[in-house]
Amino acid sequence: MFHYTVHTSLDVVEEKISGVGKALADQRELYLGLLYPTEDYKVYGYVTNSKVKFVIVVDSSNTSLRDNEIRSMFRKLHNSFTDVMCNPFYNPGDPIQSKAFDSIVSTMMVQAC
Amino acid sequence: MDQGSAAGTGGTFISLSDTEQRCYSGLYALCQPDSSGKLAAGKVAELFRASQLPAETLHQVTEVCGAKRLGYFGCGQFYVALKLMAAAQVGLPVRLESVAGELPLPVFVGIMNELEMRYPNHPSTNESQPHILGSLTGSAPRPPADRPVLRHPDTSMDKQEAWSPPRSPGISPPRSPSAYRSYPYGAQRNGTDTLLAHDGNVPGRLSVPQENSSPSHYSLKLQSEHPVITCVASVERLVERAEIDYSDEPWRITEEQREYYTNQFRSLQPDLNALIMGTVAKNFFTKSKLPIPELSHIWELSDVDKDGALTFPEFCTAFHLIVARKNGYPLPETLPATLRPGFVEPGVVTVPPSEATEPLIVFDDKMMPGANQLEMGSVDLQMTSRPGVTAKQDTRDESRKPEFSPKRIPDPHEKPIQRVSTLKPDSPQELDANMKSRTRPRSYSSTSIDDAMKKVEEPPTPPPRPQKTHSRASSLDLNKLFQQSGQGSRPSQHSLSAKSGWLPPPPALPPRPPATQIFSFLPGSEKSSQKAVQQPNFADFSKFREEQESSVRGGLSTEDLAPPKSDSTLRHQGHAPQKPVRRKLHPESESATPPSATPYSAATLTKSTQRPPPKQKREIQMAIRKNRETNAVLTRLNSELQQQLKVVHRERVTLESQLELLRPVAST
Numbered sequence: 047m048f049h050y051t052v053h054t055s056l057d058v059v060e061e062k063i064s065g066v067g068k069a070l071a072d073q074r075e076l077y078l079g080l081l082y083p084t085e086d087y088k089v090y091g092y093v094t095n096s097k098v099k100f101v102i103v104v105d106s107s108n109t110s111l112r113d114n115e116i117r118s119m120f121r122k123l124h125n126s127f128t129d130v131m132c133n134p135f136y137n138p139g140d141p142i143q144s145k146a147f148d149s150i151v152s153t154m155m156v157q158a159c
Numbered sequence: 160m161d162q163g164s165a166a167g168t169g170g171t172f173i174s175l176s177d178t179e180q181r182c183y184s185g186l187y188a189l190c191q192p193d194s195s196g197k198l199a200a201g202k203v204a205e206l207f208r209a210s211q212l213p214a215e216t217l218h219q220v221t222e223v224c225g226a227k228r229l230g231y232f233g234c235g236q237f238y239v240a241l242k243l244m245a246a247a248q249v250g251l252p253v254r255l256e257s258v259a260g261e262l263p264l265p266v267f268v269g270i271m272n273e274l275e276m277r278y279p280n281h282p283s284t285n286e287s288q289p290h291i292l293g294s295l296t297g298s299a300p301r302p303p304a305d306r307p308v309l310r311h312p313d314t315s316m317d318k319q320e321a322w323s324p325p326r327s328p329g330i331s332p333p334r335s336p337s338a339y340r341s342y343p344y345g346a347q348r349n350g351t352d353t354l355l356a357h358d359g360n361v362p363g364r365l366s367v368p369q370e371n372s373s374p375s376h377y378s379l380k381l382q383s384e385h386p387v388i389t390c391v392a393s394v395e396r397l398v399e400r401a402e403i404d405y406s407d408e409p410w411r412i413t414e415e416q417r418e419y420y421t422n423q424f425r426s427l428q429p430d431l432n433a434l435i436m437g438t439v440a441k442n443f444f445t446k447s448k449l450p451i452p453e454l455s456h457i458w459e460l461s462d463v464d465k466d467g468a469l470t471f472p473e474f475c476t477a478f479h480l481i482v483a484r485k486n487g488y489p490l491p492e493t494l495p496a497t498l499r500p501g502f503v504e505p506g507v508v509t510v511p512p513s514e515a516t517e518p519l520i521v522f523d524d525k526m527m528p529g530a531n532q533l534e535m536g537s538v539d540l541q542m543t544s545r546p547g548v549t550a551k552q553d554t555r556d557e558s559r560k561p562e563f564s565p566k567r568i569p570d571p572h573e574k575p576i577q578r579v580s581t582l583k584p585d586s587p588q589e590l591d592a593n594m595k596s597r598t599r600p601r602s603y604s605s606t607s608i609d610d611a612m613k614k615v616e617e618p619p620t621p622p623p624r625p626q627k628t629h630s631r632a633s634s635l636d637l638n639k640l641f642q643q644s645g646q647g648s649r650p651s652q653h654s655l656s657a658k659s660g661w662l663p664p665p666p667a668l669p670p671r672p673p674a675t676q677i678f679s680f681l682p683g684s685e686k687s688s689q690k691a692v693q694q695p696n697f698a699d700f701s702k703f704r705e706e707q708e709s710s711v712r713g714g715l716s717t718e719d720l721a722p723p724k725s726d727s728t729l730r731h732q733g734h735a736p737q738k739p740v741r742r743k744l745h746p747e748s749e750s751a752t753p754p755s756a757t758p759y760s761a762a763t764l765t766k767s768t769q770r771p772p773p774k775q776k777r778e779i780q781m782a783i784r785k786n787r788e789t790n791a792v793l794t795r796l797n798s799e800l801q802q803q804l805k806v807v808h809r810e811r812v813t814l815e816s817q818l819e820l821l822r823p824v825a826s827t
Contacts, residue, residue: 085323133459
């Protein structure tokens with residue numbers, strides 16, 4: 047049920063990363079910030095240098111989450127994602143089945159909530 | 160081997176009794192010390208596990224004795240550890256203080272047999288040990304008591320998972336089966352006498368029948384991927400179990416296995432200290448026909464440094480896990496301690512960092528001669544705002560500008576290996592140098608940068624030219640006028656004279672002698688500025704044209720000619736140049752070209768002052784009129800251009816508004 051939200055936020059991400067035409071890729075900020083607030087939830091975006099997009103959907107009622115926490119969450123996500131990618135048996139595009147990755151994500155979500 | 164002072168860690172001195180010394184030295188020898196006195200961690204781990212102490216205690220022992228700090232077990236650490244384990248087995252806390260006192264020998268189930276075997280000459284030892292064993296019924300004998308119970312299911316079952324649950328309360332599951340496995344085999348191998356000696360303290364063990372069946376079972380298990388623990392076995396025993404053992408459950412790698420892995424590693428990568436790349440390893444491990452998710456999991460477990468490549472220990476770990484999986488053992492969720500590269504081979508310094516830097520070093524070496532290219536690359540970045548410099552770009556720059564290398568060599572020598580980030584601050588400093596040097600090879604390197612450079616340099620020169628011509632000027636008159644003026648100002652006046660329809664030459668220089676009076680006056684006054692010359696030229700031209708059109712020219716010319724003629728006698732010198740000029744001009748009155756403008760004007764300047772004022776005034780007035788007309792034309796042109804500018808402005812505004820409309824509403 048969040049897929050719809052995530053898909054709509056992808057457009058916002060695309061627009062954000064394509065807007066800065068003059069800046070080079072490595073000058074562009076990886077953290078995109080609050081993409082799209084609705085009444086129910088807030089969507090945060092993060093894009094890597096290889097155009098892999100991370101989207102976090104947070105319940106709007108959870109106002110205790112600060113921007114720095116979101117940033118650290120994205121950083122952890124990015125790190126564990128790179129670890130997953132290092133695995134030569136992992137084909138990019140496959141659903142991630144790494145248990146380490148799942149554990150990191152779950153602990154992160156538990157911390158957030 | 161310093162047996163006297165057992166504790167080499169922290170300077171604490173722990174005394175050892177004779178028995179302890181003997182025992183410890185035996186154990187030390189058992190653990191296969193290498194030349195520097197460090198013990199094989201595998202052996203030490205086996206020994207520790209044989210002590211049947213809980214894992215936390217063993218960790219504490221390792222920590223206290225200092226091996227954890229050092230990363231390996233030296234003689235001192237080993238002795239301290241043994242004493243600590245003895246203390247722990249007695250029930251004392253694992254502290255250095257507790258080992259200060261007299262303690263019984265630590266009990267290593269399955270290993271004491273070895274010691275008894277080794278030291279048959281020490282009846283005291285033998286006597287004491289069983290005695291001690293008898294006293295330590297709490298810890299040691301209890302697990303063996305379960306052994307007979309477990310042996311049956313164990314022998315009947317190939318898989319050892321059944322072992323884990325019953326053993327879990329005692330010791331960690333991965334270790335317990337291993338330990339328990341070791342006991343029967345170790346005990347069996349040690350011979351019945353020692354076994355019986357053990358059993359003397361332990362309530363009835365079905366060791367004998369087990370022993371009979373065990374060899375067969377053992378061989379059976381060998382075939383059925385039975386994990387053979389060689390913790391007790393000496394090297395001879397290892398040789399006895401010559402078949403490849405898959406020690407899965409204990410998650411320990413035997414020597415044979417290690418040799419096998421080493422050979423396999425060598426087949427992939429000759430250098431044992433180097434890395435196996437991920438793709439290479441992937442192909443290799445895929446041959447094992449394990450499902451990809453499991454291989455992926457194995458990789459995750461074994462690639463500890465997460466670099467996408469396997470060092471030798473990582474490779475052994477991965478191979479071991481694959482072997483285990485193939486033998487049916489479930490993959491652990493986390494890497495067992497024995498399989499960790501750091502633990503299994505504490506003495507071997509893992510060199511992935513250094514190896515990881517090897518390719519980097521190669522790259523850096525390439526960067527040394529290529530540092531110049533990197534600088535070039537960074538300059539290129541700045542020049543052409545390209546994306547980040549990469550190695551490819553460096554090589555491309557290298558290939559494009561090979562001639563740069565000799566120039567650049569002095570620069571890299573000054574600086575050590577630099578990264579792009581550090582080069583960028585340097586690049587502005589060297590930008591000038593780069594620019595200068597770049598301009599030189601530009602001629603023979605056909606790159607876009609060079610083209611851009613050329614383009615950059617080209618524009619400055621043309622502008623002066625276009626300024627003279629207004630292509631957008633709608634008035635042809637002006638064009639013609641400017642063309643005439645522009646071309647007239649050029650020294651190519653002779654060529655102009657050949658053209659028909661050309662009015663008398665620009666540069667003021669008086670194609671016509673009479674004109675010389677006035678034109679020389681005018682150009683003389685405005686000789687400094689070319690444009691100013693143009694204007695009088697315009698004026699001259701227009702005047703000439705008018706004269707031509709009005710066909711008054713003839714009269715004018717005659718009039719103009721007249722005074723010079725009259726003055727010719729007066730100024731011989733002036734006339735001399737004038738006359739020929741006049742002659743030239745006269746026939747060329749319609750398409751006149753002033754011969755040498757400046758000297759002529761200089762020569763005629765004096766004349767002009769001597770010209771009759773009225774004619775001068777008239778000419779001046781004519782010139783003024785012409786200037787006014789030129790002004791009018793120019794203002795008209797200006798207004799037209801202004802209008803065009805406004806139109807363009809409007810278009811730009813509309814486009815911008817459209818862009819704003821099209822841009823989606825962005826929040827944040």
